[in-house]
Amino acid sequence: MTQQIALEGGPSLERIARGEELALRASGTWTARFAPALERLVTEAEKIGEAKPNVFIDVSGISRLDTFGAWLIERMRRNLGQDGTEARIAGLSTNYASLVDEVRQVGDTGPAPRRGGSLRAPIERLGRTMYAFFDDIVALISMMGAVMAGVLRVIVRPTSFRLTSTVHHLEQVCWRAVPIILLITFLIGCIVAQQGIFHFRKFGADVFVVDMLGVLVLRELGVLLVAIMVAGRSGSAYTAELGSMKMREEIDALRTMGFDPIDVLIVPRLIALVIAVPILTFLGAMAALYGGGLVAWLYGGVDPEAFLLRLRDAISIDHFTVGMIKAPVMAAVIGIVACVEGLAVQGSAESLGSHTTASVVKSIFFVIVMDGVFAIFFAGIGI
Numbered sequence: 001m002t003q004q005i006a007l008e009g010g011p012s013l014e015r016i017a018r019g020e021e022l023a024l025r026a027s028g029t030w031t032a033r034f035a036p037a038l039e040r041l042v043t044e045a046e047k048i049g050e051a052k053p054n055v056f057i058d059v060s061g062i063s064r065l066d067t068f069g070a071w072l073i074e075r076m077r078r079n080l081g082q083d084g085t086e087a088r089i090a091g092l093s094t095n096y097a098s099l100v101d102e103v104r105q106v107g108d109t110g111p112a113p114r115r116g117g118s119l120r121a122p123i124e125r126l127g128r129t130m131y132a133f134f135d136d137i138v139a140l141i142s143m144m145g146a147v148m149a150g151v152l153r154v155i156v157r158p159t160s161f162r163l164t165s166t167v168h169h170l171e172q173v174c175w176r177a178v179p180i181i182l183l184i185t186f187l188i189g190c191i192v193a194q195q196g197i198f199h200f201r202k203f204g205a206d207v208f209v210v211d212m213l214g215v216l217v218l219r220e221l222g223v224l225l226v227a228i229m230v231a232g233r234s235g236s237a238y239t240a241e242l243g244s245m246k247m248r249e250e251i252d253a254l255r256t257m258g259f260d261p262i263d264v265l266i267v268p269r270l271i272a273l274v275i276a277v278p279i280l281t282f283l284g285a286m287a288a289l290y291g292g293g294l295v296a297w298l299y300g301g302v303d304p305e306a307f308l309l310r311l312r313d314a315i316s317i318d319h320f321t322v323g324m325i326k327a328p329v330m331a332a333v334i335g336i337v338a339c340v341e342g343l344a345v346q347g348s349a350e351s352l353g354s355h356t357t358a359s360v361v362k363s364i365f366f367v368i369v370m371d372g373v374f375a376i377f378f379a380g381i382g383i
Contacts, residue, residue, distance in 0.1 A: 010028055010029055010033075010034045010037055011026070011027070011028035011029055011030050011034050011037060011038055011041065011062075011069075012026070012027050012028045012041075013025070013026050013027075013041040013042070013044075013045055014026075014027070015045065021054045021055075021056060022054070022055045022056070022080075023055075023056045023057075023058065024045055024055070024056070024057045024058065024076075025057075025058040025061060026057065026058065026059045026061060026062055026073070027061025027062060027063070028061070028062065028063060029062075029063055029064040030062050030064065030065050030066070030068075030069030030070075030072065030073070031064055031065070031066045031068065031069055032066055032067075032068040032069075035068060038068075038069065038072050039072070042072050042075065042076050045076060045080075046076060046079045046080060054086050054087075055077075055080040055081065055086070055087040055088070056087075056088055056090065057073070057076065057077060057080075057087065057088065057089045057090070058090055058091045059073060059089060059090070059091050059092050059096075060090070060091025060092075060093070061091075062093075062096070065096045065099065066099075067099065067103065070096065070099045070100045070102075070103045071103050073089065073100060074100060074103045074104050077089055136340075136362070139340045139344070140336055140337065140340055143266075143336050143339060143340045144336055146262045146266070147262065147266060147267060147270055147336065149262070150260070150262045150263050150266065150267040151267060151271075153263065154263075154267065160263065162263075162264065162267075162268045165264075165268040166268040166271050166272050167272075168268075169268055169269050169272035169273075170272040170275060170276060172234070172237070172272075173230065173233075173234040173272055173273055173276045174272070174275070174276035174279055174280060177229075177230070177233060177234070177276070177280060178280070178283060180229065180233070181226060181229060181280050181283060181284050181287075182283060182284065182287045183287075184225065184229060184284075185222065185225055185226070185283075185284035185285070185287040185288040185291070186287040186288065186290065186291040187291065188221065188225060188288055188291070189213065189217065189287065189288030189289060189290065189291030189292040189295075190291040190292065190294065190295045192212075192213055192216065192217075192221070192288075192292060193209055193213055193291070193292035193293075193295040193296050193299075193300070194295050194299055196208075196209035196212050196213065197209050197295070197296065197299060197300040201300075206300050206301070206302065207302060207306070207310055209292075209296060209300065209302075210292075210296065210302070210307055210310040210311050210314055211310070211314035213288075213289065213292040213296075213311075214289065214311045214314045214315040214319070215314065215315060215319055217285050217288045217289055217292070218285055218315060218319040218320050218322070218323050219319050219322050219323055220323075220371070220375075221288065222281055222284050222285035222288055222323055223281045223285075223323045223326045223327050223330060223371075224367070224368075224371055225284060225288075226277060226280045226281045226284045226327070227277065227281075227327075227330040227331075227334065227367045228364055228367060230273070230276075230277055230280065230330075230331070230334055231334045231338075231359075231360055231363035231364050231367060232360050232364075234273065234276075234334070234338075235334045235335070235337065235338040235359055235360060235363045236338070236356050236359055236360050238269055238335065238338035238339060238342060238359075239338045239339075239341045239342040239345075239355055239356045239359035240342070240352065240356050241342065242265060242338075242339060242342025242343055242345070243341075243342045243345030243351075243352045243355055243356065244345075244352065245265070245342075246342065246343060246345045246346075247345060247346075247347055247348075247352065251265070251343070261343075265339075266339050269335060269339065270331075270332065270335040270336070270339070273331040273332070273334065273335040274328045274331045274332055274335070276331065277327045277328060277330060277331035277334075278324055278327040278328055278331075281323060281324065281326075281327040282324070285320075285323065289311070293307045293308075293311075318383050321383075322374070322378055322383060325374075326370075326371065326374050329370060329374075330367050330370060330371075333363065333366045333367060333370055334363045334366075334367065337359060337362050337363045337366060338359045338363065341355040341356070341358055341359035341362070342355065342359070
């Protein structure tokens with residue numbers, strides 16, 4: 001029995017039923033010009049072909065074929081070839097074979113994942129997350145080793161050190177960051193002092209806010225605030241700069257010219273960051289103490305002279321040393337994370353944005369983790 005599904009003056013799709021097998025013969029012009037008619041023909045053929053064990057699609061009669069028509073043929077083959085049904089395409093001319101193959105490769109996403117109450121999807125996501133985390137750790141360790149090798153090369157050959165680049169980055173991450181660092185740390189110092197006085201006053205212990213402020217700012221708050229702000233300001237800038245170079249293939253050009261990107265791009269940035277963060281930490285701690293002292297005087301009634309005397313008794317050089325030891329380590333962590341994410345950027349703006357965001361998030365995460373590690377270490381040695 002023969003049935004014709006056709007359009008006058010355009011494409012046609014002939015159905016020939018042969019026992020348990022379904023044969024379809026396509027002919028005419030299968031282009032986007034006849035898109036509505038082709039959609040209708042293919043949809044009807046897909047309905048007819050349900051519950052057929054074997055499907056044979058003959059396309060030898062097609063006179064013209066474009067990407068739209070090739071996709072419809074491939075779609076029909078896939079839809080008719082589900083649930084164990086074998087669907088074959090025959091008679092494809094050499095002129096259009098490559099087009100249909102390309103459509104098949106691009107659009108072949110595999111079977112749709114099963115949905116329901118299965119634990120497979122969350123377990124798979126957890127596995128991918130853990131794999132990505134360990135992959136990040138490996139990338140960070142690899143970058144750390146490459147940077148250490150680059151620093152050793154600079155020590156062996158001091159003339160290879162890029163002083164101009166380092167000074168430029170030092171100006172960007174240190175000098176230009178001073179105003180915002182001073183402002184934020186000053187305000188945080190004011191807030192901590194005000195809240196401390198407000199709560200300590202209930203117990204008649206207003207003066208102890210000086211002890212809290214001095215220890216907290218010098219040991220923890222000063223370096224942590226500065227590191228977080230540097231991660232958001234300079235770390236994201238490093239990632240964006242390196243990512244843009246990666247997208248424009250400037251890093252590949254450096255390698256072609258015989259330069260190591262680690263020596264040219266990474267080492268000067270990291271050295272500048274390691275120098276800048278301790279300086280910013282010191283300035284930020286002084287600004288926070290000044291803000292706290294100002295609030296203690298105006299809000300708590302603590303005389304500036306009494307504030308300084310109490311502060312001298314409450315803190316020691318150890319508190320200042322702890323903060324200064326943390327600062328360069330935090331800087332190195334921020335710089336390595338930022339450079340790893342920058343070099344991981346692919347050739348799209350979306351990739352640049354996602355890696356810049358990841359750089360800030362990961363830098364802050366590792367900064368907080370390192371702060372916890374330092375807290376445990378210094379508590380263990382009694383400092």
